[in-house]
Amino acid sequence: MKRLSLFFIVTALAGLMLNSCKKAEKVVRNTKNDLSDIYGTIEGMGSSRLFEPIFSANRDTIYFEMPYYYPVNSDNAVDLTKIIIRSTVPSDAMVTPALGVVQDVSKPFKLNITSGSGDVRSFVVVSKKVGDVSITKAKVQYQTGASTQEIEAVIKGDDVLFYILPGTDLSAATLNLEINSHSTSSIASGSTINLSKNLPLTITGVDGRKKTYTLKAAEPVKLDYGVGINRRLWSKTAAELGFTANNEPSLAVSGDYLVTVVRTNPAVYRVFNRHTGAYIKNMPLPFSALAMQIVNDADGNLIGTTYAAKNGNFIVYKWTDVDATPVKLIEWTNNNPAGITGDGGVGRRLNIYGSVNSDAVIMSTGGQSSVIYKWRIVNGVLVKNTPDVITYKSVTGGSTTFMGYQADAQPVSTDANTDYFINYQFEIALVNGVSNERSIGFANESAVFGLFHFATDYIVFNKAKYLAIQKFVKTTSYNNAILGLYDVTESSKISLSAADPRYRTFNIYNSEEFLGATVNSNGTGDVCFGLSPDKERLQVYMLLTNGGILAHEFTKYAP
Structure with missing residues (x-):
């Protein structure tokens, strides 16, 4: 019995010695250091994408324009010292400083992505709070006989287009706007306007930022088939x-x-x-x-x-x-x-x-x-x-x-x-x-x-x-x-x-x-x-x- 045990021990030791003589396989490091995704969020929102990036033309600077408040119509101020940036990078790459945790983004900082092979790609991350100058919804109400009709605008860039059927009188229409609760409009919601001509309308954000839109009555295209507006x-x-x-x-x-x-x-x-x-x-x-x-x-x-x-x-x-x-x-x-x-x-x-x-x-x-x-x-x-x-x-x-x-x-x-x-x-x-x-x-x-x-x-x-x-x-x-x-x-x-x-x-x-x-x-x-x-x-x-x-x-x- 002792001889049998000794045989097994000798065999095992021999196997270990043989394995120890094998040459270690070379680890191939990943050379990629791409930034495939990045976005911002705040505490308590998990992986929700609240703030989207804007890249510079040569893609070496990442801008985040964050609202003053979140949700945008609330009074909950966004704190740039408590932002979470999340990213997606290749396997084997390292990001510095580490992301995914609460950090201060009130000042620009350098973001480095180092590939497994040691190649470094750098970005500058710039964050700022901006006022909301968007128009969520615009409508006009007008009278047709004894009834009140309502048209909702289609917003295309700087144009607020009201597609009106031919012959409709909009010389005394009522404008109803939905904008950010912290922004102001040069034409107050509920005002009477004359849409027989184009009208400028300026939205001013909480930071003084401005955007001017043009209110227009536009005649739609008549379809050869089916329904449209x-x-x-x-x-x-x-x-x-x-x-x-x-x-x-x-x-x-x-x-x-x-x-x-x-x-x-x-x-x-x-x-x-x-x-x-x-x-x-x-x-x-x-x-x-x-x-x-x-x-x-x-x-x-x-x-x-x-x-x-x-x-x-x-x-x-x-x-x-x-x-x-x-x-x-x-x-x-x-x-x-x-x-x-x-x-x-x-x-x-x-x-x-x-x-x-x-x-x-x-x-x-x-x-x-x-x-x-x-x-x-x-x-x-x-x-x-x-x-x-x-x-x-x-x-x-x-x-x-x-x-x-x-x-x-x-x-x-x-x-x-x-x-x-x-x-x-x-x-x-x-x-x-x-x-x-x-x-x-x-x-x-x-x-x-x-x-x-x-x-x-x-x-x-x-x-x-x-x-x-x-x-x-x-x-x-x-x-x-x-x-x-x-x-x-x-x-x-x-x-x-x-x-x-x-x-x-x-x-x-x-x-x-x-x-x-x-x-x-x-x-x-x-x-x-x-x-x-x-x-x-x-x-x-x-x-x-x-x-x-x-x-x-x-x-x-x-x-």
């Missing part, structure tokens, strides 16, 4: 509009007005100024019954309906404007011709394409079914009271037989077998009007159409075909909604994923989240389009039950 017209909460809990499911446009339905029994139609959201009056109704839907056609006629459960009376009226005498358009008994085993009610949703003065197609879905009822108007005359019964054959999602209570079927032409968009809980799709099967559908992604989606409207504007969708996001309480606008002119884009680089040419606009005060238990809401009298501007309205109304405008013009 857009703006928020207004938004009002349910409380401001006098909504009652769960009772406002739809809205429509006629002339200068919006009309909303209050789904009580009997129903109420309320009229608002569509340019301001101001309540005007209630419309007298020719029926005393439950109603949920009102739409407008291409000529601004209002189309309102009663709600008809199975064997109930479905009546459709037309108003040429909010003061007109209603004319009965359709009267049909919902005798459930398709044999719907579920709810089968008609009138929760209504969609139209065209004008009842000439040619139009009207569609309404049967509750808890895959059935769509269709009426046609040709040369201003209803073809027949009894609807055509359509069965959508490509139902998907949680049920293979019905689309819920709030499905929309939106026709896209006045043809007898028009294609149409279907929109219900599980999909949005373009449907072939002959086969009634899906032609192409939206990508099944929450980034595309939210968690849920119901209300739909369709219009052709400046040679482009647009679909407006109300998207419910974040929660199944249905009280967080986004207005989405989609360019569906090229049907091949309809199925684009949100990750596709072309997606923004399809989903061209999304509003901010519009919040309801309480749970929208019925999942109701609506969207509709309106046009300016000259048809140069397109308005989109979104109603969120228990939330209010949002109004947005698009034009045919671009900066």
